[in-house]
Amino acid sequence: MLSYQHVYHAGNPADVHKHLALVTLLRHLRQKEKPICFVDAHAGRGLYDLESEEARKTREAEDGVLRLALAGDAPEPVRDYLAILAAHNRQGTIRFYPGSGAIAQAMLRDDDRAILLELHPQEAAALGQFIRPDSRLSLHLRDCYEGLPALLPPPIRRGIVLIDPSYEMKGEYEHIVQLLGRALRRWANGIYMLWYPILPEARHRLLLRQVEALAAPKTLVSEYTFSASASGLQGSGLVILNTPWHFDEELGAAMQYVIDAFGSGAHSIKRPG
Numbered sequence: 500m501l502s503y504q505h506v507y508h509a510g511n512p513a514d515v516h517k518h519l520a521l522v523t524l525l526r527h528l529r530q531k532e533k534p535i536c537f538v539d540a541h542a543g544r545g546l547y548d549l550e551s552e553e554a555r556k557t558r559e560a561e562d563g564v565l566r567l568a569l570a571g572d573a574p575e576p577v578r579d580y581l582a583i584l585a586a587h588n589r590q591g592t593i594r595f596y597p598g599s600g601a602i603a604q605a606m607l608r609d610d611d612r613a614i615l616l617e618l619h620p621q622e623a624a625a626l627g628q629f630i631r632p633d634s635r636l637s638l639h640l641r642d643c644y645e646g647l648p649a650l651l652p653p654p655i656r657r658g659i660v661l662i663d664p665s666y667e668m669k670g671e672y673e674h675i676v677q678l679l680g681r682a683l684r685r686w687a688n689g690i691y692m693l694w695y696p697i698l699p700e701a702r703h704r705l706l707l708r709q710v711e712a713l714a715a716p717k718t719l720v721s722e723y724t725f726s727a728s729a730s731g732l733q734g735s736g737l738v739i740l741n742t743p744w745h746f747d748e749e750l751g752a753a754m755q756y757v758i759d760a761f762g763s764g765a766h767s768i769k770r771p772g
Contacts, residue, residue: 537614542623544617547596549593601629604636616643660686690742697724715740716741747768
C-alpha cells in the first residue's frame, strides 16, 4: 500500500474526470452560505511536478490535462478547474498539477474546512509543507480504513468525502465498498465520491454490484472510457452517493467538453438498480 505514489499518474485522463467531478460537487455546495467540509481519504502530496523524473517516465499528463489546457471556451466547472491549474503555474506553461486537496483548498471559503488523510510518509510530508500556511486544512497520518470512520461525522455536517485508493492491495475492490458502507452509517448526509479504475480484468464490476447492495440514496455511476494507457488503464469510474440536484447534467456537459477537446473517448452516467 505504501509503494503507490500518484506522481506517476498525475494529470492523466482519470485525474481530469475525477477532479472535474469534485469541482462540480464543490460548486454545488458553495451555492449555500452554510460552511462545508471536504474529507480526502487518500490525499497524496497536494501538488505534483509534471517535470519530475517519475512523471516524465509515464508522461500520462500528455494524454490528459495538458491537452485540455489548450482548449478554448468551456462549461463553468471546466473553467474553474483550469483556473485552479493556472493559479499554480506561470502563464503559458503547465508544470505543476494540483491534486484533490489543492483543488478543494482553492475552492474553500473562510468558514470551510478540509480533513486530509495520507499514510505514505513522503507524500504526507510534502502535503504538510504544502498546506502549512492554511489553518482551514488539517492533515492526519492515518490509514483510511481506521481513520476515516473515526473522523466521521466531521464537526461541519455538510460536505464531501473522496475515497480514491490505489487498488494495489488484494481484495481492495471489496474492502473499499465495506469502508464506504461504514462511512455512510457514520455520516448519512455526506456526499461520497468513490473512484475506481476500469482495467481489462473488469474487477470494478464486483465493486459496482456491492455498491448496489448498499442501497444508498441518490447513487450515480459516472464512467469515462478512453484509449488504454501504458499502465493498462482503460477508463475511470466514479460512484457518487447523495448526488445534488442537476449534478449529472453538469458533469455530463463538462465531460462532453473533455471528449470533444481530446477528440476521443466516451462518458456515461447511470443510476444502479
